[in-house]
Amino acid sequence: MQRMADVCIVGLGAVGAMAARVLTAVGLDVVALEAGPTRTGRDYPMDELLSSTGWNAWGDRKFNQETPRWRPNAEHAGQPAPLSQRMSNGVGGTSSAYGAVSFRFHPDDFRARSNTLSRYGSIALPAGSDIRDWPLAYDDLEPYYDLAEELLGVSGQAGNLRGTLLPGGNPFEGARSRPYPLPPLRPSGPGDLFAAAARESGYRPFPIPAAILSEPYEGRAACTYCSFCTRSGCHVGAKASVLETILPEALATGRLTVRPDCRALSIRTADTGEATGVEYLESNRIGFQAASVVILAAYTFENVRLLLLSRGSRCPNGLGNNAGQVGRYFMARQHRPAWGLVARSLNCFTGPSAQGQTIDDLNADNFDHGGLGFLRGGRLSVVNQFTPIASSSIVPPGQPRWGRAYKQFLAHSYNRILTLTVSAETLPYEANFLDLDPDVRDPVGMPVVRITFDNYENEHRTLKFLQERAVRLLRTMGAEHIWRARPSLEAVSIHDVGGTRMGTDPVHSVVDSFGRLHDSSNVFVLGGSIFPTQSGLNPTLTMQALALRSAIHVARASYEDTRLKLRPGPSVTREERCKT
Amino acid sequence: MTRGRQGPMDDEHGMSSLAPTPLSPEEVEILSTLMDGMFPADDLGPGALEIGVVDYLLKAFAGPYAHLITVYRDSLAGLDAAAHRAHGRRFAEVTIEQRDAIIDRLSRGELEEVRDRKFFDLAWQHLREGLFGDPIHGGNRQMLGWRLIGFPGAQFGYTAEEQQLDAVIARELRSVADLGAPGGVDTR
Numbered sequence: 001m002q003r004m005a006d007v008c009i010v011g012l013g014a015v016g017a018m019a020a021r022v023l024t025a026v027g028l029d030v031v032a033l034e035a036g037p038t039r040t041g042r043d044y045p046m047d048e049l050l051s052s053t054g055w056n057a058w059g060d061r062k063f064n065q066e067t068p069r070w071r072p073n074a075e076h077a078g079q080p081a082p083l084s085q086r087m088s089n090g091v092g093g094t095s096s097a098y099g100a101v102s103f104r105f106h107p108d109d110f111r112a113r114s115n116t117l118s119r120y121g122s123i124a125l126p127a128g129s130d131i132r133d134w135p136l137a138y139d140d141l142e143p144y145y146d147l148a149e150e151l152l153g154v155s156g157q158a159g160n161l162r163g164t165l166l167p168g169g170n171p172f173e174g175a176r177s178r179p180y181p182l183p184p185l186r187p188s189g190p191g192d193l194f195a196a197a198a199r200e201s202g203y204r205p206f207p208i209p210a211a212i213l214s215e216p217y218e219g220r221a222a223c224t225y226c227s228f229c230t231r232s233g234c235h236v237g238a239k240a241s242v243l244e245t246i247l248p249e250a251l252a253t254g255r256l257t258v259r260p261d262c263r264a265l266s267i268r269t270a271d272t273g274e275a276t277g278v279e280y281l282e283s284n285r286i287g288f289q290a291a292s293v294v295i296l297a298a299y300t301f302e303n304v305r306l307l308l309l310s311r312g313s314r315c316p317n318g319l320g321n322n323a324g325q326v327g328r329y330f331m332a333r334q335h336r337p338a339w340g341l342v343a344r345s346l347n348c349f350t351g352p353s354a355q356g357q358t359i360d361d362l363n364a365d366n367f368d369h370g371g372l373g374f375l376r377g378g379r380l381s382v383v384n385q386f387t388p389i390a391s392s393s394i395v396p397p398g399q400p401r402w403g404r405a406y407k408q409f410l411a412h413s414y415n416r417i418l419t420l421t422v423s424a425e426t427l428p429y430e431a432n433f434l435d436l437d438p439d440v441r442d443p444v445g446m447p448v449v450r451i452t453f454d455n456y457e458n459e460h461r462t463l464k465f466l467q468e469r470a471v472r473l474l475r476t477m478g479a480e481h482i483w484r485a486r487p488s489l490e491a492v493s494i495h496d497v498g499g500t501r502m503g504t505d506p507v508h509s510v511v512d513s514f515g516r517l518h519d520s521s522n523v524f525v526l527g528g529s530i531f532p533t534q535s536g537l538n539p540t541l542t543m544q545a546l547a548l549r550s551a552i553h554v555a556r557a558s559y560e561d562t563r564l565k566l567r568p569g570p571s572v573t574r575e576e577r578c579k580t
Numbered sequence: 581m582t583r584g585r586q587g588p589m590d591d592e593h594g595m596s597s598l599a600p601t602p603l604s605p606e607e608v609e610i611l612s613t614l615m616d617g618m619f620p621a622d623d624l625g626p627g628a629l630e631i632g633v634v635d636y637l638l639k640a641f642a643g644p645y646a647h648l649i650t651v652y653r654d655s656l657a658g659l660d661a662a663a664h665r666a667h668g669r670r671f672a673e674v675t676i677e678q679r680d681a682i683i684d685r686l687s688r689g690e691l692e693e694v695r696d697r698k699f700f701d702l703a704w705q706h707l708r709e710g711l712f713g714d715p716i717h718g719g720n721r722q723m724l725g726w727r728l729i730g731f732p733g734a735q736f737g738y739t740a741e742e743q744q745l746d747a748v749i750a751r752e753l754r755s756v757a758d759l760g761a762p763g764g765v766d767t768r
Binding site: 045046047048049052053054055057186188189190192193223224225226227228235344345346347349350351387388389392393401402403404406407408410411414415 | 617618619620622624625627644645680683687704705706707708709711712713714716717725726728729730731732734735736737738739740742743744745746747748749756759
């Protein structure tokens with residue numbers, strides 16, 4: 001048994017490290033259990049194969065041996081989940097190898113239900129969906145977005161500074177109290193081509209905000225525009241992996257104990273329902289870390305799995321699950337691009353994937369959905385990192401995938417394929433959920449997660465609408481031959497959210513706006529699993545802002561708790577005083 | 581989905597299994613014939629064999645793809661059976677036209693003798709990995725795959741000029757091995 005910690009954090013990635021940074025800064029003792037190994041950002045070489053779908057060298061045991069199963073609906077048997085995007089496990093988590101696109105969610109994303117009802121009426125809510133407002137508003141999170149952007153060093157062009165719209169930024173962003181800490185990443189040829197076509201089409205393009213340094217910042221070097229970014233580490237530390245940004249400071253306090261290769265097995269609870277600590281596996285030995293507060297900060301799948309595996313006298317169906325809500329309303333992202341062949345050399349194999357231009361005009365409720373037959377939307381963009389193993393799978397319909405014809409196609413067209421990325425929002429549905437697989441277990445005998453997920457009519461219509469606009473933009477950009485990705489089942493998308501959604505009502509949600517379980521007052525859940533809706537924007541910055549807000553809340557509560565204990569009173573007898 | 585998308589240790593039972601025996605010389609011959617057909621040498625340049633796709637795969641079978649040997653073994657035997665049935669010869673001995681007809685049916689998932697209907701997708705993924713992965717993994721010999729499509733490899737970064745449309749990127753190709761430190765470039 002380890003010494004009692006003030007806080008035990010499970011998972012030391014993008015959000016766990018944020019919490020550790022805050023809690024150690026106020027003097028709390030934090031122990032972080034991390035299932036993966038210790039790694040530094042620069043341990044990832046510029047090697048596409050290592051980060052490829054087949055190898056997924058950074059997934060290690062955690063992801064590769066505990067891969068979830070998937071089925072489209074409850075009538076089907078489970079099968080291995082389709083995994084086009086992988087994640088990494090280790091100290092730093094996937095933040096070491098993420099694409100670092102860093103959006104704030106729209107104010108509208110926090111009120112999707114209310115705004116839908118007031119603008120389109122209840123008839124617009126798709127059957128089987130359960131869209132809910134978030135239990136906090138954009139304005140509540142703004143100070144934490146601001147802090148997160150400062151800690152990470154986000155590069156971008158402000159679009160709305162304290163209510164004033166600024167040219168060149170995103171006109172749909174919520175009011176920000178300060179501009180981005182750094183100017184946007186450098187423009188590129190394909191980005192400029194997209195921006196010109198978008199403007200011609202009446203859209204308002206802007207540079208993608210990225211947690212990648214456009215200039216030196218806080219002792220870190222600027223981006224060199226290599227093309228090994230998403231799914232790789234940064235060789236100069238320009239990407240805001242927590243290993244390069246907040247973890248060093250947290251470690252420097254001397255109050256953060258990192259325990260790598262320690263896989264959490266369950267959260268133990270007392271008969272009061274409160275957590276006493278976390279049981280974990282280190283090599284073949286089971287250990288226990290006692291803590292006053294437990295913070296679950298793993299990826300969506302593991303947050304849900306650990307809660308369901310943590311059974312106790314007060315939580316026979318899993319911790320936080322007394323209302324049967326754990327695992328419900330899971331959402332995976334559809335990333336289904338359109339492509340076109342252009343007569344120019346694009347050189348999209350230079351630069352990171354977050355370097356590019358995008359439009360937000362077709363996202364959220366930023367446009368009138370009247371008569372369209374679907375809610376919400378998505379984002380279109382042109383990005384870089386067109387590395388050859390992945391990119392050589394992009395072949396137009398009718399083009400042979402092998403033989404001389406394929407070789408000829410690659411030799412002539414590899415540098416002429418323009419990708420218009422389409423990232424669409426998926427709604428929360430009753431029928432889409434996570435639970436424990438009844439049949440398949442991981443190597444230590446624990447059930448893996450079973451994903452029950454399918455896309456429904458709203459998602460099909462959203463994608464069709466967005467892809468049609470992408471095709472028009474490609475034409476405006478001069479593409480000759482245009483084709484689009486078919487809708488996919490992407491049950492695992494790297495933007496996997498929901499499952500422990502937050503809300504004010506304990507019957508329909510698992511945690512409150514601070515991520516605290518309704519059922520257990522000293523257990524917090526951080527990460528995308530607490531999102532009630534997905535947003536059409538990338539989730540990491542919002543996860544991190546929420547984590548800062550939660551951790552500051554825990555720190556304040558701890559302060560109040562300490563203050564109470566310091567009150568003069570008869571709790572210590574004279575005799576006891578004499579002993580010390 | 582293909583089995584290549586599962587984790588290295590994650591077979592149907594979620595259990596690791598003992599490493600299977602490597603492919604026999606006959607099986608390597610079938611694999612070579614398949615990869616040669618999928619990416620032949622021609623006037624554009626060398627094909628899969630010269631670029632080292634089979635070498636890459638054999639090396640991967642001894643590492644991260646050990647769990648895929650059985651799938652390959654079954655499917656390669658299926659290719660041989662298909663060649664025998666249609667032409668009375670081993671797959672490695674049929675004519676180029678006959679080979680391509682068999683690969684064509686394989687690519688459509690219509691080759692009865694190959695039970696895994698997604699085997700072509702798996703082989704195609706591995707072909708691309710062997711052509712375009714970093715040479716340190718055994719394929720992409722002399723960066724021939726990268727040369728064919730104009731990818732400069734593991735570059736430290738690019739200039740603003742190089743990121744413009746139609747910019748000619750005239751750089752010496754680089755492998756991770758050329759960059760020195762195990763992490764590619766260590767600037768610390």
